[in-house]
Amino acid sequence: xxxxxxxxxxxxxxxxxxxxxxxxxxxxxxxxxxxxxxxxxxxxxxxxxxxxxxxxxxxxxxxxxxxxxxxxxxxxxxxxxxxxxxxxxxxxxxxxxxxxxxxxxxxxxxxxxxxxxxxxxxxxxxxxxxxxxxxxxxxxxxxxxxxxxxxxxxxxxxxxxxxxxxxxxxxxxxxxxxxxxxxxxxxxxxxxxxxxxxxxxxxxxxxxxxxxxxxxxxxxxxxx
Amino acid sequence: xxxxxxxxxxxxxxxxxxxxxxxxxxxxxxxxxxxxxxxxxxxxxxxxxxxxxxxxxxxxxxxxxxxxxxxxxxxxxxxxxxxxxxxxxxxxxxxxxxxxxxxxxxxxxxxxxxxxxxxxxxxxxxxxxxxxxxxxxxxxxxxxxxxxxxxxxxxxxxxxxxxxxxxxxxxxxxxxxxxxxxxxxxxxxxxxxxxxxxxxxxxxxxxxxxxxxxxxxxxxxxxxxxxxxxxxxxxxxxxxxxxxxx
Numbered sequence: 001x002x003x004x005x006x007x008x009x010x011x012x013x014x015x016x017x018x019x020x021x022x023x024x025x026x027x028x029x030x031x032x033x034x035x036x037x038x039x040x041x042x043x044x045x046x047x048x049x050x051x052x053x054x055x056x057x058x059x060x061x062x063x064x065x066x067x068x069x070x071x072x073x074x075x076x077x078x079x080x081x082x083x084x085x086x087x088x089x090x091x092x093x094x095x096x097x098x099x100x101x102x103x104x105x106x107x108x109x110x111x112x113x114x115x116x117x118x119x120x121x122x123x124x125x126x127x128x129x130x131x132x133x134x135x136x137x138x139x140x141x142x143x144x145x146x147x148x149x150x151x152x153x154x155x156x157x158x159x160x161x162x163x164x165x166x167x168x169x170x171x172x173x174x175x176x177x178x179x180x181x182x183x184x185x186x187x188x189x190x191x192x193x194x195x196x197x198x199x200x201x202x203x204x205x206x207x208x209x210x211x212x213x214x215x216x217x218x219x220x221x222x223x224x
Numbered sequence: 225x226x227x228x229x230x231x232x233x234x235x236x237x238x239x240x241x242x243x244x245x246x247x248x249x250x251x252x253x254x255x256x257x258x259x260x261x262x263x264x265x266x267x268x269x270x271x272x273x274x275x276x277x278x279x280x281x282x283x284x285x286x287x288x289x290x291x292x293x294x295x296x297x298x299x300x301x302x303x304x305x306x307x308x309x310x311x312x313x314x315x316x317x318x319x320x321x322x323x324x325x326x327x328x329x330x331x332x333x334x335x336x337x338x339x340x341x342x343x344x345x346x347x348x349x350x351x352x353x354x355x356x357x358x359x360x361x362x363x364x365x366x367x368x369x370x371x372x373x374x375x376x377x378x379x380x381x382x383x384x385x386x387x388x389x390x391x392x393x394x395x396x397x398x399x400x401x402x403x404x405x406x407x408x409x410x411x412x413x414x415x416x417x418x419x420x421x422x423x424x425x426x427x428x429x430x431x432x433x434x435x436x437x438x439x440x441x442x443x444x445x446x447x448x449x450x451x452x453x454x455x456x457x458x459x460x461x462x463x464x465x466x467x468x469x470x
Contacts (some may be wrong), residue, residue: 119308119310121306121308121310122310122312124273124306124310125304125306125310125311125312125369127271127273127299128271128273128299128302128303128304128306128373129299129323129324129328129372129373129376130295130296130297130299130300130324130328130376131296131323131324131327131328132296132328135327135328139323139327140312140323143314144312144313144314147314
């Protein structure tokens with residue numbers, strides 16, 4: 001068996017540092033998702049509007065965010081805010097901003113899709129039962145939408161966690177950055193450590209994302 | 225209920241052209257006519273699910289106006305059942321029935337549960353209260369939809385081709401429920417393609433074609449001696465179908 005240099009993980013607090021880095025990634029994703037969900041629901045409802053101007057504006061927002069590489073967005077917010085606005089924000093804050101802007105767009109599109117997938121006769125039979133439009137949304141439309149939405153938004157969380165691997169580029173010390181630091185520090189003693197350490201990082205991402213993804217699948221089955 | 229000069233069009237296409245009739249308390253009106261004659265649209269207009277271009281619909285003297293503020297209180301007087309059994313899939317049978325009485329009429333929960341259970345019992349679904357719509361057959365769903373509408377204590381019921389989407393063997397169980405309602409004195413407007421049922425249940429038959437009422441008669445007169453050539457032709461189609469089946 002080739003030397004994977006796994007021993008470096010057990011030097012000092014290296015494993016703990018790696019887990020700490022993972023926590024940074026997960027924390028940023030969770031905060032961003034927590035903000036994205038309410039904003040996305042709002043955006044999704046707005047996107048079903050019949051007003052052509054509102055439709056066009058939200059469409060452009062969504063397409064723009066999707067087309068732009070997240071890394072470019074991160075650079076714009078992190079470096080751009082300093083040079084253009086003269087304010088200095090932390091890498092973590094910049095990450096949360098970008099992930100929220102991205103998550104809101106994706107979430108909005110999911111909400112829009114879930115809303116328009118509710119058949120028209122659900123609205124009509126609610127109306128025939130004398131439910132006002134507000135009550136129709138509260139008791140009939142939103143509960144059905146949420147059921148369709150939860151599995152999809154859980155998948156969005158895993159996508160966000162994976163995408164946090166980009167934020168080391170704006171100086172956030174997350175799991176991948178910690179891995180790099182460990183490898184650098186042990187370049188002399190364990191020159192082969194890169195493979196083993198990155199493999200461990202891969203495993204950590206998997207351990208976090210796999211249960212989330214399984215949960216989404218189960219919920220999808222249960223409510224589908 | 226009074227319908228006066230009701231006119232409805234989708235863009236340039238006139239669907240209902242100056243339709244007028246009065247529904248008396250306890251009367252069962254069956255509306256028949258070829259597909260696309262405006263039968264369903266008429267029911268939808270009566271319950272203000274569609275905006276209308278002209279005319280006036282009133283119940284107990286109050287105008288039912290699309291988009292008006294008091295629509296919710298007027299709609300409580302009208303129960304409606306649709307062709308596509310439209311139960312709420314995320315709620316159990318009982319919760320489907322309870323939703324509007326509790327949230328719109330703000331009635332007491334135990335009282336409504338009692339009534340809902342009795343009504344379910346009466347339509348032969350006493351054991352289905354905890355089931356979800358996806359676990360029911362089409363005929364069962366449609367009976368639940370009828371109970372759901374009845375639980376609001378409507379003054380009248382509208383049935384929009386409620387058996388059209390059902391398998392033939394389930395049609396009967398739904399029609400029996402409606403027949404029972406007719407015997408109980410419920411005011412109803414029924415749109416249907418089931419001619420034998422129409423004859424059995426109706427106090428009055430309206431024959432609609434191209435958005436006009438061209439016959440308005442008691443069922444015996446309509447089915448035996450239709451006045452217009454169009455109604456004769458229409459009824460002949462059904463006779464032919466029946467003779468073919470034999």
